Amino acid sequence: MSHTATYAQKVTDINLFCQTASELGHKVEIAKQGETLTVPLFGSNSVPDAVAKVHLKDWCYPIAINNKGEILYDHWGSKANTIEHLGKALQTYNHKLVIGNIDYTQIVHEKSVEDKDGNIVMTLTY
Numbered sequence: 001m002s003h004t005a006t007y008a009q010k011v012t013d014i015n016l017f018c019q020t021a022s023e024l025g026h027k028v029e030i031a032k033q034g035e036t037l038t039v040p041l042f043g044s045n046s047v048p049d050a051v052a053k054v055h056l057k058d059w060c061y062p063i064a065i066n067n068k069g070e071i072l073y074d075h076w077g078s079k080a081n082t083i084e085h086l087g088k089a090l091q092t093y094n095h096k097l098v099i100g101n102i103d104y105t106q107i108v109h110e111k112s113v114e115d116k117d118g119n120i121v122m123t124l125t126y
Helices: 014-023 085-099
Strands: 027-029 037-040 046-055 063-066 071-073 109-114 120-125
Touching: 014 027, 014 046, 014 063, 014 085, 037 063, 085 109, 085 120
Parallel strands: none
Antiparallel strands: 027 046, 037 046, 046 063, 063 071, 109 120
16 A cells, blocks of 8 residues: 655755756656646545646656645655655755855855765865
8 A cells, every 4th residue: 555755854945946856857847826736646645735746767656845845755666766866856956955055255165075875065165
């Protein structure tokens, strides 16, 4: 039996997350202003009040993002280890969110590298 899960991290900038997911090659649909999307999941399950739908590569069902920034998903039936696609999209989004909020007038040098575990490590020199 399948169910809808809610990811622990919320998305504070839904448009930035959707742009990031699209840049990573995932299919993205954003609801028109004042409207919502119904995102179908396994069987009769769905998310009826999504403001964005992102179909991650190799997932059977798209993820839904509601207006609170919650990520709702059903990974049932998707290819093994593809939950990492969601993790990578969130990590790339978080990096962009942090970079976008840095006061670069105070920064002498910024370096971002990916470590052996796929984490983005930022070093800022003031």
